Amino acid sequence: MAIDSPSWLKSSVIYEVFVRNYGNAGTFNDIYNDIERIKALGADILWFMPFYPIGKVGRKGTHGSPYSIKDYEEISKEIGSKRDFKRLIDKAHDNGLKIMIDIVFNHTSIDSKLVETHPEWFMKDENGKLTRKVEDWMDVYDLDYEHEDLWDYLIKVLDEWVDLGVDGFRCDVASLVPLEFWKKARERLNQRKEIIWLAETLDPKFIHDFRTKGYNVHSDSEVYQAFDLTYDYDGFYNLKSYFSGEKDLNYYFDHVFLQDTIFPKNSIKMRFLENHDNPRIASVLEGKDKIKNWTVLYNILPGASLIYAGQELMMEKLPNLFEKDPIKWNQGDYEFLSFFKKIVNMTKEIKSTCDHFSIRDLSKGIIMIKWNGEEDEYTTILNLEDRYGEIPVDFTLYGTDLITNEIVSIQNYFVIRKLPIIIKTR
Template structure:
């Protein structure tokens, strides 16, 4: 019996985004639209006891500003619980105080004031899902907590050092807890001028309902407009929260670099996001954060380890992508010290001596200064080597930024399949003028990248 071969699937249209995920409808306050994020873990600096906030205010904030940082996100600064635990910053003992090992409330007030004077914004890390077991609310407000059938307060998820808060359920919300959490957050906005919060375990990983976030947001904004980052990738949290983690992208990026996936797998992730997230939703792009920093593969430890000896040349092209794809980039504490996992320097001026300091300064300047990057449309560009090269253009008005990265350990030539890209550009990292002809091509060294900034005629 004759069998008819199936017809090949038609080629997919080039990926183009001009609404969802491009942030053209900017979520959050307008002042936040072009601000890169830097996460600070005060513990690893090993400052003298009680001096961390003072030291950060005096010497580190000015250098972060010089590097191009916009948001400074501090991991939880509150007093830490010790009962059943080890002193995790995410085991909060008092939402309205500062951990004395780091400093005082006056120190923090001065830090925020100095940050604002420098043009920086401050995000506090907020832990609404659970508290330390020695948080006084366990005694004064046991009704705030989830209990088992025996009436005993239960731990939160897998974390034995924290007790689960209970926000209630539809028709039976725990409104006194909602009020308390709102008042404690508003306290830092009103009294200390903080600019927003990174909200821990904000989505399905915890027990904080989206109805709480939708109720909370306008009340915080009534005090002063704030920026809210969710430690979650749940689309339903938008628009109550402005930005979610793009947990999905880093494993794909490392798979591409390792040759386990083609570079077109990045298109697949962006398509999924565009079909899931509402217009204006900001996705935070990153390679590292405090949860991932201890894992060999810059992920959750569930993939082949990456050889980090002698540095990681993959980091540069991947951070170019994290900064130029639709979204907002995050640098983790010390990432600017080298293309390998490193801790930040205790002396802030050491950053300027880092071999990758010029790269990160220029990269963050790109995000802060080019509207095509922080709020422009996105169009994929065929390179003739799409399994290894990822190329695209960002546009806003007459401005256009062409980006091409080689995600392989061999030199590649990108032959760009878009004659409209011809014209004059400035090589952002090379510091020279370039002209692309009618059939533009780019020679990219192993792990190389090009960012060309130009204007349409």
């Protein structure tokens, strides 16, 4: 984490919204009317995916990718106005929510305002034509940070959004943008107020492939010089190998341990099971009990937690980024919502009062996690593979399960439960 990162972020909860597909209207009003519910879920930060005008040239799908931005300083008319957004910001602030917006400074749309006014600010191929680093991103051109006046312009853009009331920035593919730019932007803006900086860092394969091509791609360890939080894509890379059946659980948990040693002390990962770029977890795992156990796991691991709108209702369908594809809120699982809300708020409290984390496997798929603080201690037992039966243990545990309020007594043997257990042991 950066040297001046706020400590409260270590247990923060981020709620991600895509305005176009949040509700049937696809406007800021959909979120404005839902602020109290989002706050009650345990959210601290409300993250808005890009809501800027989208380029038309090379557009993907009918409505286009929100990450193909035509103008960094404006809001798409279909979504609302700056006045509407300011009204929403004020209500969020009144309810104790911080506002974070998506910043996409690696590239713009092919027909962006900057392509028209400053074509010299863009990456060019050997023939002098505007181009990009990622070939599949056919609807964008990449910016070239060799131009200092580009830096000044982009920092001015950030200043304007802070003027409106924005509290933080989720920075798209931040690892592809020069670290010195991010450090300069942070230094400039944090003189004004506490700004939250979240970097979308990249998985190991992406970093390796792009460095092989000769590009300067920053690792998470480097990015922490300028950012408060980074994506857990380095861990999620291992987790996907487990979900696909290629690796076992320890492949992921070994990396969680490694993160504690290779990244700066007190650095913060943003944990997630899903986001707008990855499948809904309810479409990956089978059975509500298993999803409940994994929900506890990702929330109780060290770091911030991400909720992608609809995850709290165990939605299976991932909204299409390029089309109008609103979440079907009336089709959600509201029993799961009650459980989800309880877990998010409970684990947030645990992480905010404890500072030492440990994890061990009791048997295949059965994991025990402990959090210790000066006064408090919590023990969590998770059944991540929907197992059953009885296993020998080398500890004694007695207390009330904070999830169900049932008494739990474990000595010599543990009869595996389908649902997770969280006990305050001190």
